[in-house]
Amino acid sequence: MLKALERASVLVEALPYIKKFYGKTVVIKYGGHAMINPELKEAVLTDAVLMKYVGMNPVIVHGGGPEITGMLKRVGKESRFVGGLRVTDAETMEIVEMVLVGKINKEIVTRINRIGGRAVGLSGKDGDLFQAVKKYRKVRTPDGRDEVADIGFVGDISRVNSGIVSIVINEGYIPVVAPVAVGAEGQSYNINADYAAGRLAAALGADKLVILTDVEGILADRNDPASIISVLHLNEVASLIEQGKIDGGMIPKVECCTDALAGGVNTTHILDGRVPHSILLELFTDQGIGTMVQK
Ligand SMILES: Nc1ncnc2c1ncn2[C@@H]1O[C@H](COP(=O)(O)OP(=O)(O)O)[C@@H](O)[C@H]1O
Numbered sequence: 001m002l003k004a005l006e007r008a009s010v011l012v013e014a015l016p017y018i019k020k021f022y023g024k025t026v027v028i029k030y031g032g033h034a035m036i037n038p039e040l041k042e043a044v045l046t047d048a049v050l051m052k053y054v055g056m057n058p059v060i061v062h063g064g065g066p067e068i069t070g071m072l073k074r075v076g077k078e079s080r081f082v083g084g085l086r087v088t089d090a091e092t093m094e095i096v097e098m099v100l101v102g103k104i105n106k107e108i109v110t111r112i113n114r115i116g117g118r119a120v121g122l123s124g125k126d127g128d129l130f131q132a133v134k135k136y137r138k139v140r141t142p143d144g145r146d147e148v149a150d151i152g153f154v155g156d157i158s159r160v161n162s163g164i165v166s167i168v169i170n171e172g173y174i175p176v177v178a179p180v181a182v183g184a185e186g187q188s189y190n191i192n193a194d195y196a197a198g199r200l201a202a203a204l205g206a207d208k209l210v211i212l213t214d215v216e217g218i219l220a221d222r223n224d225p226a227s228i229i230s231v232l233h234l235n236e237v238a239s240l241i242e243q244g245k246i247d248g249g250m251i252p253k254v255e256c257c258t259d260a261l262a263g264g265v266n267t268t269h270i271l272d273g274r275v276p277h278s279i280l281l282e283l284f285t286d287q288g289i290g291t292m293v294q295k
């Protein structure tokens with residue numbers, strides 16, 4: 001009884017925020033490292049279910065980088081990344097699709113349904129959701145020259161047909177999206193889940209994009225968790241990347257925020273997925289947590 005009352009009082013405190021976000025779409029990028037711990041997994045998906053219950057429209061775009069790396073290792077393939085993106089040959093692409101679409105997507109859907117929500121899993125191929133062309137990545141050589149690297153079947157999203165996601169939302173389900181896209185000839189493309197989330201948020205006209213990761217947010221000094229940047233303006237991003245202060249897996253995250261903001265999303269956030277219920281802390285408190293990237 002006491003527990004129920006405690007929960008009720010928490011809900012009363014959250015009411016103004018619930019009203020503020022009622023009917024709003026929030027795209028959640030649920031990332032590889034925040035996905036590993038089973039308790040955290042449960043907390044993130046419970047947050048999504050709660051959001052749906054109180055009238056918001058959560059949309060989950062998931063990654064699964066560490067699981068893909070694990071599966072590749074099992075078949076004797078080493079993973080290589082260029083600028084945070086996996087170099088993807090034909091065999092790697094097959095495994096990426098099996099892991100993301102066949103395994104992780106269905107696991108998330110099953111968990112949400114068991115928690116008491118209703119979820120539908122989609123990949124970028126369903127309803128032609130993500131169409132892509134081959135992506136080339138600019139890299140800086142050790143002697144300071146810029147080169148274009150061929151990273152295989154990694155795609156740039158050329159078009160988002162978000163209709164199928166809207167149908168799923170409007171029918172009362174939580175869409176769960178795997179970041180595999182389709183090319184002009186029907187071939188599969190591996191899309192970094194951050195980019196997929198940013199583009200989908202823009203196409204849906206989402207109010208918020210929330211990216212969960214395994215650090216506190218964007219750090220000014222990567223070795224100092226206290227150096228978190230609470231608000232990062234878009235005009236500061238390029239120089240932080242240029243100076244190497246933002247690198248690796250954080251590059252797709254800030255670029256994804258850039259895409260989303262350019263596409264009309266109101267606010268974008270990079271949050272610590274290791275903190276239980278970090279999404280609710282961001283949504284339902286004034287101070288917010290993590291890094292907000294804004295125009
Ligand atoms: N300025 C920065 N602040 C915080 N993390 C950074 C920064 N630059 C690079 N990183 C790296 O980015 C990583 C997050 O990207 P990634 O490992 O791809 O996350 P995920 O698996 O959650 O998608 C962090 O663990 C950190 O190593």
Ligand SMILES: CC(=O)N[C@@H](CCC(=O)OP(=O)(O)O)C(=O)O
Pocket residue numbers: 030031032033062063064065066068084085086096154155179190191192193194
């Ligand atoms: C092109 C590219 O790098 N694709 C990613 C797709 C999964 C992903 O983005 O997973 P996280 O969000 O867990 O990192 C990959 O192959 O790892």
